[in-house]
Amino acid sequence: MTKLLHMAIAGTGIAVPEAVLTAAELDQRLGLPAGESLRVTGVMKRHTAVLETAAQLAAAAARQALMNAGMRWEEIDCLVCASATMDQALPYNAAMVLAELALGTHRLATLDVGASCLSFLQALDLMSCAIASGRYQNVVIVSADISTFTTDCRNLRENGIFGDGAAAAVLRRSEGASRIHAARSITLPEGVAFCQIRSGGSRFHRRGFPEHSEALFEMRGRPLFALVARELPGFVDALLAEAGVKREELALLIPHQASRQALDHVAKMLGFDDGRMVDVFGEFGNQVGASLPTALHFAIHRHGLQRGQKALLLGSGAGVSIGGIVFTY
Amino acid sequence: MTKLLHMAIAGTGIAVPEAVLTAAELDQRLGLPAGESLRVTGVMKRHTAVLETAAQLAAAAARQALMNAGMRWEEIDCLVCASATMDQALPYNAAMVLAELALGTHRLATLDVGASCLSFLQALDLMSCAIASGRYQNVVIVSADISTFTTDCRNLRENGIFGDGAAAAVLRRSEGASRIHAARSITLPEGVAFCQIRSGGSRFHRRGFPEHSEALFEMRGRPLFALVARELPGFVDALLAEAGVKREELALLIPHQASRQALDHVAKMLGFDDGRMVDVFGEFGNQVGASLPTALHFAIHRHGLQRGQKALLLGSGAGVSIGGIVFTY
Numbered sequence: 001m002t003k004l005l006h007m008a009i010a011g012t013g014i015a016v017p018e019a020v021l022t023a024a025e026l027d028q029r030l031g032l033p034a035g036e037s038l039r040v041t042g043v044m045k046r047h048t049a050v051l052e053t054a055a056q057l058a059a060a061a062a063r064q065a066l067m068n069a070g071m072r073w074e075e076i077d078c079l080v081c082a083s084a085t086m087d088q089a090l091p092y093n094a095a096m097v098l099a100e101l102a103l104g105t106h107r108l109a110t111l112d113v114g115a116s117c118l119s120f121l122q123a124l125d126l127m128s129c130a131i132a133s134g135r136y137q138n139v140v141i142v143s144a145d146i147s148t149f150t151t152d153c154r155n156l157r158e159n160g161i162f163g164d165g166a167a168a169a170v171l172r173r174s175e176g177a178s179r180i181h182a183a184r185s186i187t188l189p190e191g192v193a194f195c196q197i198r199s200g201g202s203r204f205h206r207r208g209f210p211e212h213s214e215a216l217f218e219m220r221g222r223p224l225f226a227l228v229a230r231e232l233p234g235f236v237d238a239l240l241a242e243a244g245v246k247r248e249e250l251a252l253l254i255p256h257q258a259s260r261q262a263l264d265h266v267a268k269m270l271g272f273d274d275g276r277m278v279d280v281f282g283e284f285g286n287q288v289g290a291s292l293p294t295a296l297h298f299a300i301h302r303h304g305l306q307r308g309q310k311a312l313l314l315g316s317g318a319g320v321s322i323g324g325i326v327f328t329y
Numbered sequence: 330m331t332k333l334l335h336m337a338i339a340g341t342g343i344a345v346p347e348a349v350l351t352a353a354e355l356d357q358r359l360g361l362p363a364g365e366s367l368r369v370t371g372v373m374k375r376h377t378a379v380l381e382t383a384a385q386l387a388a389a390a391a392r393q394a395l396m397n398a399g400m401r402w403e404e405i406d407c408l409v410c411a412s413a414t415m416d417q418a419l420p421y422n423a424a425m426v427l428a429e430l431a432l433g434t435h436r437l438a439t440l441d442v443g444a445s446c447l448s449f450l451q452a453l454d455l456m457s458c459a460i461a462s463g464r465y466q467n468v469v470i471v472s473a474d475i476s477t478f479t480t481d482c483r484n485l486r487e488n489g490i491f492g493d494g495a496a497a498a499v500l501r502r503s504e505g506a507s508r509i510h511a512a513r514s515i516t517l518p519e520g521v522a523f524c525q526i527r528s529g530g531s532r533f534h535r536r537g538f539p540e541h542s543e544a545l546f547e548m549r550g551r552p553l554f555a556l557v558a559r560e561l562p563g564f565v566d567a568l569l570a571e572a573g574v575k576r577e578e579l580a581l582l583i584p585h586q587a588s589r590q591a592l593d594h595v596a597k598m599l600g601f602d603d604g605r606m607v608d609v610f611g612e613f614g615n616q617v618g619a620s621l622p623t624a625l626h627f628a629i630h631r632h633g634l635q636r637g638q639k640a641l642l643l644g645s646g647a648g649v650s651i652g653g654i655v656f657t658y
Binding site: 098118147189192 | 427459474479518526648
């Protein structure tokens, strides 16, 4: 049903906080035997924001993406922030990033697109529609998440997997082969409570619910994994059918870096356990909303995804939502 | 530059919390002389959420909009939440609303679009692009904000103006005259700190900044008003020029219900102080992200906006951003 969207990813960039927490350091901090945190989480190291704000990381990633695209801010008419978490409750993230960028007199539109860990994917799809419609010419999408403040690493399996960071992409109208073939997402409300942070919004504000106002990240990993694993094969089949693209035509699978177990499962289940899957989980952990664009960055800059090649962006996120985009780079 | 976007608003709906706080009650609560809060704020009554969650209000408004459109959920392929505030920090608002709606086996996409008080306007524009691109057929956009939990009404002028609520619109592809002629927005980062809630995100999380973790809404009303008032005339001229529409062709101005002063100023400055401006501020106060779609609802259901008539959606929001859409209903 979707028309082809003629959009090209002109450049990408990433940024991580300065502080690094290695598996060995985490073992020591938690009083665990050497190797234990790596065995449980699969994360060798993750970056944790101590001094940096999400807007600062986002600005750094966006600048790198723009430089990589060989473009100037004056050519950009919309800045989209597609993070899973907020920097402040108000204003929205993209306004905070714009202030951080200090672009002088250049005026542009800013907005947020949000869908937990699928925020970048939804933004890529929507902004491609906006470019195809002639609404915007060149768009920067940036995802920046600082989630480690809200996790409790003593719960290694469900909290020890996260890392902070940001990643950005520059989109422009494509005159060549670059395009989105199909985009699809579904939300499974039966899993809405499988992954959540109750505080931070109007529901459990301290005035009414002081006991919840400091709530930390909660994940029910097993039912979440089971729900996504049940839906994913049919979801991917429908997406590829809509795109008219076969699995073997895909140069790369670029998945959300959810967890070691999830990545291994999806690679095997979908037949991408032959080196065609981008996997940076061990280096960065699960970077929440920044995870998918970080994987996209490495698809291009490490795996050498070439213009004209097809790839599949795929992920799941709190909600619970599943989303995918089949595109030609 | 924008192509015409063939999109029709098929239906609208609103929802407010049960509890009402009148000007007289507020006077009494604050120990003010009778009439004082009304004199300063211009708000006769506002609804304040005591029992309701933002997702519940959103679900009620969305159901009403769908009924008004004469459509069923099975026809909707995307649910967009366009609020200024979060319900919880995670997952995103639209996932919370979907869970509240309990739609059974119907599967649809969900996502958030955020831009403070311009969230609905940005969502309307983007989702019109998505409909024009063939990405979605029928879309529900809902804005729900519970902001009164974070305001301190003792500061009448800058905090006593807010009210809680939700409003929704159903969009569908238009075969007739209904369309967006032009949409435009700019962000003025010099005003990023004029209107903010510091807590609720990663920047001032309680772990690092316990003194900020309970931060309330802050507004610097005078510089905010001055900044927007300076930019607005040129902004509106550029928007109307892009749309090829003259002020006198507009049946209605549908503004964000920012404040009594802002509404009076914009009506006079733009020449809509002749009854062509939707003004529900006295009844609801500033409903933040829900304000603009609430005004849209009353444009249709009270002012009798007719199919084929042109109108201007216009607003400003924390960021500071200014945005407008010229459309034929």
